[in-house]
Amino acid sequence: MSALLELRGVVKRFALGERELEVLHGIDLDICRGELVAVMGPSGSGKTTLLEILGAISRPSEGSVALDGEAIQEWDDDRLADLRAQRLGFVFQSFNLLPRMSALRNAALPLVYTGVRRAEREARARALLERLGLGHRLEHLPAQLSGGERQRVAIARALVNEPAVLFADEPTGNLDETTGREILELFRELHDEGRTIVAVTHSEEVAAIAGRVVRLRDGRVELEERARG
Amino acid sequence: MVASSSKSARVARELSRALRLAPAILGEALAQLRAGGREQWLTMLGLVWGASAVILLLSFGAGFHRLMDLGFKKTGDRYVMAFGQFTSQELGGARPGRKIVIDREDLARVRAGASSARAVSAEESRQVTARTPLRTRTTLVTATTAEIASIEVHRVAHGRFLDDDDDRLARSVAVLGASLARAFFGDADPVGRAIQLDGRVFDVVGVLARKGQQFVTNYGLHDDTVFVPLSRGQRLFGMGDSIGVLIADPFRAEDSERLRAELRAILFARHRVPESDPDAIGFLEIQQFVRPMLLVGTALRILLGAIGTGILAIAGAGVANLMVASVNRRRPELATRRACGARRGDVILQIVVETLVVVLAGGALGAGLGVAAMLGFAALPLPELVPAPRLEWSVVATAFALLSGVGLVSGVTPARVASRVDPATALRAL
Numbered sequence: 005m006s007a008l009l010e011l012r013g014v015v016k017r018f019a020l021g022e023r024e025l026e027v028l029h030g031i032d033l034d035i036c037r038g039e040l041v042a043v044m045g046p047s048g049s050g051k052t053t054l055l056e057i058l059g060a061i062s063r064p065s066e067g068s069v070a071l072d073g074e075a076i077q078e079w080d081d082d083r084l085a086d087l088r089a090q091r092l093g094f095v096f097q098s099f100n101l102l103p104r105m106s107a108l109r110n111a112a113l114p115l116v117y118t119g120v121r122r123a124e125r126e127a128r129a130r131a132l133l134e135r136l137g138l139g140h141r142l143e144h145l146p147a148q149l150s151g152g153e154r155q156r157v158a159i160a161r162a163l164v165n166e167p168a169v170l171f172a173d174e175p176t177g178n179l180d181e182t183t184g185r186e187i188l189e190l191f192r193e194l195h196d197e198g199r200t201i202v203a204v205t206h207s208e209e210v211a212a213i214a215g216r217v218v219r220l221r222d223g224r225v226e227l228e229e230r231a232r233g
Numbered sequence: 234m235v236a237s238s239s240k241s242a243r244v245a246r247e248l249s250r251a252l253r254l255a256p257a258i259l260g261e262a263l264a265q266l267r268a269g270g271r272e273q274w275l276t277m278l279g280l281v282w283g284a285s286a287v288i289l290l291l292s293f294g295a296g297f298h299r300l301m302d303l304g305f306k307k308t309g310d311r312y313v314m315a316f317g318q319f320t321s322q323e324l325g326g327a328r329p330g331r332k333i334v335i336d337r338e339d340l341a342r343v344r345a346g347a348s349s350a351r352a353v354s355a356e357e358s359r360q361v362t363a364r365t366p367l368r369t370r371t372t373l374v375t376a377t378t379a380e381i382a383s384i385e386v387h388r389v390a391h392g393r394f395l396d397d398d399d400d401r402l403a404r405s406v407a408v409l410g411a412s413l414a415r416a417f418f419g420d421a422d423p424v425g426r427a428i429q430l431d432g433r434v435f436d437v438v439g440v441l442a443r444k445g446q447q448f449v450t451n452y453g454l455h456d457d458t459v460f461v462p463l464s465r466g467q468r469l470f471g472m473g474d475s476i477g478v479l480i481a482d483p484f485r486a487e488d489s490e491r492l493r494a495e496l497r498a499i500l501f502a503r504h505r506v507p508e509s510d511p512d513a514i515g516f517l518e519i520q521q522f523v524r525p526m527l528l529v530g531t532a533l534r535i536l537l538g539a540i541g542t543g544i545l546a547i548a549g550a551g552v553a554n555l556m557v558a559s560v561n562r563r564r565p566e567l568a569t570r571r572a573c574g575a576r577r578g579d580v581i582l583q584i585v586v587e588t589l590v591v592v593l594a595g596g597a598l599g600a601g602l603g604v605a606a607m608l609g610f611a612a613l614p615l616p617e618l619v620p621a622p623r624l625e626w627s628v629v630a631t632a633f634a635l636l637s638g639v640g641l642v643s644g645v646t647p648a649r650v651a652s653r654v655d656p657a658t659a660l661r662a663l
Contacts, residue, residue, distance in 0.1 A: 165574075
């Protein structure tokens with residue numbers, strides 16, 4: 005299987021006052037098409053920083069990142085933004101829905117930045133929301149939705165641009181157990197459809213549905229486990 | 234070559250992206266505003282006040298300017314007058330102190346020789362006793378020619394003005410100023426009736442439209458004057474061939490000075506006045522009074538406009554402040570937008586549009602109020618010399634330009650704050 009995302013020798017440093025803090029110390033990692041990969045590790049191990057680099061939100065200080073064989077580590081901010089708009093999807097721990105916008109508008113958000121017309125934006129967002137069981141909640145504001153519903157709106161938003169990779173940051177972290185299981189079930193379905201998913205998590209339950217678990221410790225890949233098959 | 238063509242291709246690509254995205258980003262900004270909080274509308278109040286103040290101030294400025302302009306235009310704003318005075322030097326045997334008398338021959342020479350003159354006339358005014366069955370009163374009578382109507386901007390309300398035949402045949406006809414017609418004939422139409430001037434009977438052939446207050450009066454208010462043909466007036470006043478004052482209008486106001494020079498050349502030559510005796514014939518250019526007054530009007534407009542701009546700028550600072558606070562509060566939203574593919578420029582555009590919409594909406598509301606207040610003011614029975622505010626398109630355009638400028642400037646700081654929002658914060662605890 006060819007690698008969809010390919011990290012080689014990725015180092016990430018942050019300026020911390022006068023000192024520099026190195027968070028990632030040379031990560032090599034391949035994410036293959038159709039994989040569901042869980043990135044685990046204790047707090048401060050660099051999970052979120054790794055997710056930022058995988059998700060083209062920030063650039064590595066050293067090393068290379070390739071998406072579909074194309075090196076993106078040197079791309080400027082605008083190109084990375086376009087890449088996120090067109091080919092990547094994000095699900096955040098705190099859902100990050102826009103509080104004053106309806107579920108429909110929230111779900112359609114990435115399409116705003118790819119220049120899709122309004123009618124088509126809304127049609128695509130509506131179709132996804134309906135599929136996720138939110139057909140009756142289209143015009144509700146986030147505050148009027150339950151936690152599980154909010155996360156489903158966020159998932160619809162992450163899928164609306166048909167991304168090559170779906171990134172999830174603690175997707176069940178802010179949900180109760182039952183709702184969390186429902187969301188996990190949804191991720192499993194998406195994976196079964198052949199989507200590529202990278203989830204950062206503390207949760208062993210998330211890890212349990214993953215095909216592969218990457219364990220980070222102190223900014224290094226400590227262990228890679230193949231879980232299912 | 235390759236580099237430049239790829240650069241222009243990039244520019245074209247960016248431009249087409251901007252055009253494609255603009256409506257969507259505009260929509261996002263509007264949706265955000267529609268859902269916006271109370272403070273947004275409170276901030277608008279500052280703009281409402283600012284914009285209405287600007288409209289009112291500019292309208293008053295325009296009203297004042299117009300009052301000045303019309304005030305001069307209704308009695309003629311460009312004519313040049315020439316009148317005989319006394320020589321101060323001995324000349325060809327004549328003693329100093331000779332009176333220069335402007336006469337018919339001068340009128341004819343100026344008509345023939347002054348190329349910048351559009352119209353030439355003469356004016357002599359005296360107080361006479363006027364009498365009708367209704368009343369008897371001392372009244373100003375002006376002896377003049379048909380051309381004075383266009384020079385002093387007399388409009389006929391009924392009947393007609395004096396014509397060339399009236400002067401040629403020395404007809405005993407009279408045209409009455411509006412107030413005078415009322416005083417002597419009440420509500421009846423004076424045309425076709427008679428009025429006695431120093432015991433001589435004149436037929437009233439016309440009544441002038443009312444002028445109201447005048448900035449300039451050479452003898453008296455036009456509304457209170459009886460106009461008679463020059464030749465008939467010469468006889469009535471017993472002034473021989475003298476025509477009193479020669480009065481000429483240039484084609485354009487800017488030619489006033491040139492016309493004065495032409496009159497001077499013709500009249501000095503005719504009366505053999507040496508250049509060394511410049512005061513033997515007096516000249517008066519009405520433009521010398523009009524120009525400074527209009528300048529005062531313009532200066533006032535600039536001053537009022539500057540005050541209005543100051544008020545708007547303060548309101549704009551309020552908007553900028555609000556928007557910065559709003560952007561700070563909305564960091565998570567903006568970070569999420571960035572993570573979902575918004576470019577830095579897209580976020581900046583959205584914030585600028587939001588600011589501009591707040592400013593223009595508040596401004597439009599304020600402009601509406603300002604216009605309403607102005608119309609209310611204008612509808613009050615103001616004394617004639619108090620300038621009524623006046624709405625001009627230039628006022629609206631100026632206010633709109635000021636508001637847009639304030640809106641854009643107010644958007645700069647919040648947009649810069651917004652542009653610094655890091656998409657990575659979307660992944661961190663919010």
